[in-house]
Amino acid sequence: MSSTQTTIQLIQQPDNSLLGETHVAFLKNLGGPSWITIEGKDRTRRRVVVTLLHGNEPSGLHAVHRLLKEGVQPETDLGILVAAADAALYEPILSHRYIPGEQDLNRCFRSPYTTNQGELAAKILDIIHDFNPEGLIDTHNTSSHSEAFSIAAHKTIENAGLASLFTDSLIILDQNLGTLLEKLDSSIPAITVEFGGFMDPNADWLARESLHRFAVSHLLTSPNVNTINYLTHPLRLETQRHLTVTYSSSIDANADLTIINTIDQLNFRRIEPGTALGWFKEKQHRNLVAPDRFGNDQYESYFDQNDGLLCASRPMTIFMATTDPVVANTDCLLYFTPEV
Template sequence: MGTVTMSNPNVLDHLNNPSPRTLGRSPLEWLERLQKPTVVHVAGCDRSRTRAMATLLHGNEPSGLFALHRWLQEQHTPEVNMLFLLGGVYPAKIPPAFSFRQLPEGLDLNRCFKEPFQSEEGAIAEAMLAELHKAQPECLLDVHNTSGTGPAFAVTITNDAEHQALTSLYTDRLITTDLRLGALMEYSEQEVPTVTIECGGAQDDQAHHLAYEGLVRYTSRADVLSLEKAEWDVAVLRNPIRVELAPEATIEYRLEPSGQADLTFPPDIEHRNFGIVSPDEPLGWVGKKGLSILTAISHNRTGNLEQVLRVRGGQIYPAQAIKAFMITTNPVIAKSDCLFYAVKATGEPIF
């Protein structure tokens, strides 16, 4: 972040130790009052240290903001100074609130944490990085929601004791990836241990609750970077592959295939999330095109799908014991993003 100190000072608003009155009675009221991406500073018991948390980088992922609103309303004094960065205020404010990931004509803010910072979102990203550089926090969390429902997990680009300890404040699953997208965690990692927290679905009360509980742990502990103090043992999943569906392929979620679709998954396939699926457990059904409608991609190349899945009697089975996650039952996401991610049952990459 060394070069990122000349950002425009008018890009962000600042709130210092906000009182309950300035926050509104609900997160929605607070959002109405926010005019720009906002930095919230809260003084801690130990004023020599700071921890940072970014959230709402995606305007339709409100758990972190809900948690922060509640936590600020309760007027806690954190163990150390806290720096909160609320990124996607503009998309979040578009009615109905918290429904737009990014502005309709805008860019995904969490892909803009890289040079040359030229777009409007790039300017926000650059200003956020400048705030982090100025505050020199000991660590940074970036709190998100997933698009479907499903359990919480963390994502990092580094796997060491500090990252596992931070992860354990929220969840016992850590995905590490060599994929680079221009996300906040990639840029900030150069200066400070950074963990992205996916709290679970944007509509899940459980996700909102976890975001709050995690925030209380993050702000109230003297030490959040030692593994001895960790809340849970963390299972690490390295470099998952993405299994993608061909754009022209059709998918159905049914208990039995209708014969019309190229791929059929049972409606409760989401229950497979993070569980181990053995080679004798069927995942779903393929149509006449077989597995040709699917592609398996690692962070840097297309791999051999036969290492992941195979077909017996029209049914799809894992080719080896796998752990799959972010399985979606939303056909739009299945087609536009990916069907699921997977690693070996051991947590190691499939390829």
């Protein structure tokens, strides 16, 4: 398969021959974008689990495959979307965020919906809208080591209640990136859950346990809402043009920018002004930006470059710091929330 298919196949109550023995066999049997529905105890309500918006983030697929194999009957009707199945099937399997040469599907939920990924995104929005769920979970893995966390587009008590079924931290992401979450009706509780690194067995375990809870619990609210740790108005540190970015413990003379290869250990840690994050090859390099939610560049307010050393200049919490140079260039290096 070399490009994203724009049709979504509809499957009701999948049988064992479709499920196969493993989530990889299941994915191969599906062969493309799929919408699977399972009957719940209460046929008047519906919930949704979205998997594989990114083809190399399999914890959600792994978890729903287990639920389906175990024949768990959900509390409500359940819709399961296997989204970027073509990217996930692009060999080597489960190794591509999106198909080389195509766009990131989870940045295509905005007009114009003209590419294959845009067409697929529009159909995904239609199918979710018609299903009219009472709650939606969009499952992801981080590209580097991280504790699990949730993301919502709106700071509501319902989103906090939903997030607390999964994680302790909830990020309110109010930037216009073209993600699925941004386009859903704000009255539907909906969160993205980043279960942890894509090769982390703990991420698979958390996805299994928490999605099982999501599927079978009578109510979607949790009594632990007050304990949720909010991170609001995050900014992104991005490359302004394509840089050669590498990750190392010492400067790489061939790279425009060397980021310290243990930066993911700082995820969800408060860092002090002066904390070093990497080195530029050119001392006067000026190729990073930090757009805020209004699109204004705040780089110089939060970062210093002295003698080529890239440092934080204000106290901040960073998260989603990647150690993947492709993600660094095509998406962002990290997110951060400055201390007020």
